[in-house]
Amino acid sequence: MIDLTEQQIERYSRHILLQDVGVEGQEKIMNARVLVVGAGGLGAPVSLYLAAAGIGRIGLVDADVVDLSNLQRQVIHFTRDVGIPKVESAKEKIQAINPDVQVDTYREFLDSSNALDIISQYDFIVDGTDNFPVKFLINDACVMAGKPFSHGGILRFHGQTFTHLPGTACYRCMFKEPPPAGAVPTCSQAGVLGAIAGMLGTIQAAETLKYFTGVGELLTNRLLTFDAKTMQFNNIKVRPRASCELCGEHPTIDHLIDYEQAACDLKHH
Amino acid sequence: MAKIYVNGEAQEVTLPLNISELIKNNNVQQPEMVSVQVNEEFAERDEWDNIQLAEGDTVDFLYFMGGGSAL
């Protein structure tokens, strides 16, 4: 356990004041290791809030450099960062917010060759990625490694998220396999309202902190979806599917799969 | 007429009605981008034509949503 310094007691006083968190909960947060996959629209708010909360170690996975078109929603990157690796830009902000946080950077794409290795070093994984092949990869790797994770997806004015713990419904219980590449909306059909990324990312950050502190009920066995146009939030009950190819009674998936990316994702990474 | 619940909202429908027909009636733009649950049980895509809905059934459409860093 960590003995909080006077400065830390002050820094985290609004957590410590919370009966459900307290000094003990804050210490759990400070001992936590979280991997954030994608330092983009979702990864930005997730990383900022986890850093501010005092998560002990944050791993960032992203192969891209900051592009001007990212700044509309990826609030961890500033105008002066255009052209530099996202993981470096994000690391700098995290350490400026909270020098207590140890940051590991992985400037690479997560794929079947590195996923299990990287994931194994963390206690909780946050999916902040933009494409289905990696979403399935994260799901599969986490289920295989017995790691909890937060899934997040946004599109236009919509967001959805769920939290997985070993034994609860996984992404494949709800969606068996990635949609056919041709069905994925093209870039011009897609787009997203920047603030939606913030809405969803902060939910994912809250789930992460709930996980470590044991507060409340996680978004397990339910898919939270919202439509920001109407601000309707909907909890859809889901359950582990006995026929799930990954976590069901007779699993057939025993290795990680690199699905093909839709062309749009490649161009705009 | 029968009453079913689609993503939590009541809908009046005419029976017989299978899932494929319900998807069409609800103007789901890209059926390949949706997963379906009936009464909280996953409905296999190749069974959509065969699963007949009944009074009081709850149907959930789960949409694929990607996007975070690039989109």
Ligand SMILES: [Zn+2]
């Ligand atoms: Zn599963």
